[in-house]
Amino acid sequence: MANKGWDEFEIGAMLRSFDGSIDDIAGTAQVDRTYSPSSSYTASVADWRLVKPVFNKDYCIDCQFCWIYCPDVSIIARDKKMIGVDMDHCKGCGICVEVCPTNPKSLLMFPEQAEEEAEIASWPAKDEEK
Amino acid sequence: MAFDKMELKDIEVWDGNFAAAQALRQCQIDVVAAYPITPSTPIVEGYAKFLADNYIEGEFVMVESEHAAMSGCIGAAAAGGRVATATSSQGFALMVETLYQASGMRLPIVLNVVNRALAAPLNVNGDHSDMYLGRDSGWIQFDAFSPQGAYDLNFIAFRVCEDHGIRLPCMVHQDGFMTSHTAQGVETLSDDVAYNFVGDYKPMNDMLDFEHPVTHGVQTEEDWHFEHKARQHNDLMTKVFPKIEEVFADFEKLTGRKYNLVEEYDMKDADVAVVCMGTSVETAREVATEMRAKGIKAGVVGIRVIRPFPFMQIAQALKDIKAVATLDRSAPGGTVGMLFNEIAGSMYNLEKRPMLCGKIYGLGGRDLTKAHLVELYTELQANVDAGKITTPLQQFIGVRGPKLSFL
Numbered sequence: 001m002a003n004k005g006w007d008e009f010e011i012g013a014m015l016r017s018f019d020g021s022i023d024d025i026a027g028t029a030q031v032d033r034t035y036s037p038s039s040s041y042t043a044s045v046a047d048w049r050l051v052k053p054v055f056n057k058d059y060c061i062d063c064q065f066c067w068i069y070c071p072d073v074s075i076i077a078r079d080k081k082m083i084g085v086d087m088d089h090c091k092g093c094g095i096c097v098e099v100c101p102t103n104p105k106s107l108l109m110f111p112e113q114a115e116e117e118a119e120i121a122s123w124p125a126k127d128e129e130k
Numbered sequence: 131m132a133f134d135k136m137e138l139k140d141i142e143v144w145d146g147n148f149a150a151a152q153a154l155r156q157c158q159i160d161v162v163a164a165y166p167i168t169p170s171t172p173i174v175e176g177y178a179k180f181l182a183d184n185y186i187e188g189e190f191v192m193v194e195s196e197h198a199a200m201s202g203c204i205g206a207a208a209a210g211g212r213v214a215t216a217t218s219s220q221g222f223a224l225m226v227e228t229l230y231q232a233s234g235m236r237l238p239i240v241l242n243v244v245n246r247a248l249a250a251p252l253n254v255n256g257d258h259s260d261m262y263l264g265r266d267s268g269w270i271q272f273d274a275f276s277p278q279g280a281y282d283l284n285f286i287a288f289r290v291c292e293d294h295g296i297r298l299p300c301m302v303h304q305d306g307f308m309t310s311h312t313a314q315g316v317e318t319l320s321d322d323v324a325y326n327f328v329g330d331y332k333p334m335n336d337m338l339d340f341e342h343p344v345t346h347g348v349q350t351e352e353d354w355h356f357e358h359k360a361r362q363h364n365d366l367m368t369k370v371f372p373k374i375e376e377v378f379a380d381f382e383k384l385t386g387r388k389y390n391l392v393e394e395y396d397m398k399d400a401d402v403a404v405v406c407m408g409t410s411v412e413t414a415r416e417v418a419t420e421m422r423a424k425g426i427k428a429g430v431v432g433i434r435v436i437r438p439f440p441f442m443q444i445a446q447a448l449k450d451i452k453a454v455a456t457l458d459r460s461a462p463g464g465t466v467g468m469l470f471n472e473i474a475g476s477m478y479n480l481e482k483r484p485m486l487c488g489k490i491y492g493l494g495g496r497d498l499t500k501a502h503l504v505e506l507y508t509e510l511q512a513n514v515d516a517g518k519i520t521t522p523l524q525q526f527i528g529v530r531g532p533k534l535s536f537l
Contacts (some may be wrong), residue, residue, distance in 0.1 A: 004357070005355075005357065006357040006358075006360040006361045006364065007361065008355070009361075011236045011337070011361060011362075012234075012235050012237075012297070012298055012335060012346070012349070013234050013235045013236075013346065013347055013348050013358065014235070014236075014335055014344050014345065014346050014347075015344065015345045015348050016342065016343070016344055016345075017343040017344070017345065018342070018343060020339055021341040021342055022342075022343065023341070027345070051289035060355070102471065123435070
């Protein structure tokens with residue numbers, strides 16, 4: 001954002017998600033929306049995260065639990081199919097892993113520096129006791 | 131309109147609380163979120179009754195504390211409604227955190243504050259401690275001296291604070307019990323005239339405008355916070371007085387009742403003057419007139435608008451006075467009273483500075499009697515005759531025990 005002076009912005013502790021008016025925003029996918037620079041969508045907060053969720057689509061049943069429960073709208077889904085995690089906004093809270101009902105889970109938490117492909121390759125097996 | 135109108139007599143006998151409740155009805159407040167506290171309770175109770183009896187189209191939200199009451203008002207105002215509530219004393223103190231939110235978010239809420247002392251010791255009677263507690267919160271603060279003022283200033287407050295050039299919340303103060311529970315004749319406006327004076331609410335940056343989504347209550351750190359506070363102070367200092375004066379003028383045209391930022395009484399040729407607020411103004415006016423019969427040229431300055439503080443207007447009112455006393459109705463907590471401080475600041479650069487002393491009076495609802503004011507004016511005249519201040523700068527009026535004075 002430009003370095004504006006005290007008289008150069010709108011009054012109030014208020015930010016606009018879009019410049020100008022919008023139409024049918026509910027019917028527009030997030031990636032296709034023209035968010036304003038002041039919207040948090042355009043800012044990465046990935047560095048807030050210490051542990052990250054890794055998504056293994058081999059076990060996912062597209063139940064959408066993670067999408068519903070994610071407190072930061074960071075689960076990316078299209079047409080009710082789970083696609084992955086928005087790593088610019090995920091804070092690593094682990095709620096998606098907690099609510100995942102599959103066995104083994106389709107989402108697991110790993111240290112931020114873990115290699116995603118390596119972790120998927122060594123994914124835990126089904127827990128027969130459950 | 132789907133709601134009923136109320137027939138009012140030209141003059142009704144109302145106390146300050148009922149006058150304020152009637153004003154809220156006539157302004158057709160969309161949302162009142164409130165928590166009851168003496169002596170302000172009848173204002174929101176009155177709104178709730180009018181709502182239940184179909185005199186208002188609105189929402190009354192019962193909440194669990196005053197902090198929640200103001201929070202509810204903030205949410206409703208951000209959503210785009212005309213919003214008001216009322217409180218006093220401890221409730222006001224609990225609201226303080228959210229008062230700063232309301233003003234920083236530039237939300238036009240009207241808060242009726244029925245002034246009451248702050249504990250401890252617990253006390254339900256009127257002094258100005260709560261009013262003083264709000265003075266740095268970035269709100270506009272009007273002070274009513276009577277039920278008539280409590281009625282009129284609510285309409286004026288909505289007109290001022292909802293203006294898109296202003297968008298700052300407004301308090302309307304009245305003295306607990308002395309105004310809030312003392313019935314007097316109040317000249318009324320008819321429902322249509324009153325509503326038309328305030329006008330339809332015009333939303334701005336409201337959350338219910340779905341074509342223009344906004345986030346209210348954002349965070350800023352050292353990179354932006356200072357600019358926001360500067361903007362708010364600039365608007366308080368430069369935009370509010372012109373707007374208030376415009377609305378005062380419109381109100382005078384409508385009703386014949388004239389309000390001023392600083393209410394001067396017999397100040398034109400006065401030698402001595404007291405500066406005070408609330409019901410004390412009316413007492414002081416009566417005594418000033420009696421002092422003139424005794425040969426003391428006495429005047430009174432009543433402060434109608436406390437924030438923004440009428441710094442220049444006060445200096446103008448006091449520039450030819452010889453001795454001035456400020457009357458602070460709040461425990462000053464280790465310094466001079468607020469009015470002493472503000473008045474001293476406003477007069478400091480005058481060519482001829484009046485002599486200034488400060489009085490602390492009326493804490494916890496202790497009466498300020500005419501005898502107190504006769505003594506005060508006599509003392510000010512003695513200072514004028516001696517050509518210097520003959521007493522300590524700060525004195526307590528009406529407290530039992532040995533005479534209490536400082537500085």
